[in-house]
Amino acid sequence: MPADEQPIPSVWARPRREREQPALSREHIVAEAVRLLDEEGAEALSMRKLGNRLGAGATSLYRHVANKDELFELAVDEVYGELPLPEPGDATGWRATVARVAHGLRDMILRHPWMAAKLGEVGLAYLGPNMLRQTEHTLAVFEAAGFPLDEADRAMNTVVAYVLGVSTSEAAWLSMVARSGKTQQEWVERLWPAAERAVADYPRLRARYAAQRESDPAKDNETSFEYGLQRVLDGLQSRLG
Incomplete structure (x- = not known):
């Protein structure tokens, strides 16, 4: 052939x-x-x-x-197929809808940590019926917000790229914790002495680590994800003038 x-x-x-x-x-x-x-x-x-x-x-x-x-x-x-399909509303509600899509995608990856590594390796996965439906509905949300279709596609891909970038690291961390048989908090406590020694000569990192010493790693990750997502949406909002 x-x-x-x-x-x-x-x-x-x-x-x-x-x-x-x-x-x-x-x-x-x-x-x-x-x-x-x-x-x-x-x-x-x-x-x-x-x-x-x-x-x-x-x-x-x-x-x-x-x-x-x-x-x-x-x-x-x-x-x-686990993801709910977003529905376009009026132009003022698009950010909240896209944020729900982003959080849903992140939650899906953290429930199935193997997804993080495989999403970039699975060839024509974007032609699967569930992914096609999700993409079509998300594009409709961006269009309803006022983005032309070509820019709606780029905007959607930007949000997805942010989610995948953050979630890949989170999924790798959760997989490591799961293999240890400990909770996230127990694993952090065990890791902390080595982390403190590693940042001893770096004052800014030392200050950040000290500030996070008693915090909940799951809540910290959620807060960091939401901060980055909102800054991405700020940038997209500026395109609507």
Whole structure:
């Protein structure tokens, strides 16, 4: 087959096979894949392991999903289905709606920490039906605010990029804490002596660390996220004049 006729490597770029085993549908496979990813992380996912959890051989899975990359595409879109669809209102309420979208996306990633690393690696994930619906509705919110469609797309991508940038670090932190078997506060207490030694020669960092010594890390993260989000929205607001 000529190179320009090679199939596009994405589950969203090929027709879905209609013949399905009643006991093992694509939906069943994807739901179990998400559970496995939530419990054990992205590195643990394999067709063989997933087949064992489903009581089926890996060959049975290949009737529905061509490879592990397609499985990740499907899992990402499945999780996107958890997000409520935003509805455009009047032009004055767009910031609150976009903020809810941003917080929902962050919460989704923190519930499924494997998402943070995989969102940038899953090929044509943006063609998944759940992600398409979310994108269409979010664009409508920006349009209702007064952004032309091309700028609405850029504005939406800017907000999403901010959420992903912050949430990737948060998800990595939460995964590390989860592996330790401790709470966030317990892990911070354990880490604190090393952190204090590390910043001893840096007065501004030393002052910031001292100010955060007794704070709740989860609340601090929420406050920092909200601050950054509002500054992004300030910038977008300025575009509306």
